């Protein structure tokens with residue numbers, strides 16, 4: 001069940017601060033506090049959706065359009081064109097990376113890798 005007190009719900013309600021990139025009626029984007037690369041932004045719908053499947057199944061056409069508009073404008077604002085990664089984690093036991101915040105978000109990542117990213121890659125290669 002969706003937890004209304006998750007950290008992204010609080011950001012959306014303006015209860016905790018975030019470094020916003022783009023916002024519209026249905027979605028917003030803000031910088032990840034623990035960036036994997038020079039540009040690491042999270043794009044979230046304002047509606048209460050736990051993960052990407054939940055959003056794809058239940059969000060209205062207007063919410064989905066608003067979300068993708070926010071995604072495109074975020075990429076444009078960050079100057080991202082051809083070289084980037086996008087991912088969404090779902091669940092506490094996903095095969096590669098677990099979801100830690102249970103409000104649907106896309107990670108949009110570009111630019112040079114941070115040290116945290118390099119450490120994570122090394123760790124991942126050791127464990128798999």
Ligand code: AMP
Pocket residue numbers: 007018030031032033034035042088089098099100101102
């Ligand atoms: P995930 O593990 O896919 O659920 O991703 C959650 C992401 O949210 C992680 O990359 C965290 O670094 C990021 N995060 C957690 N709290 C905040 C916050 N207050 N502001 C921005 N990003 C956050």
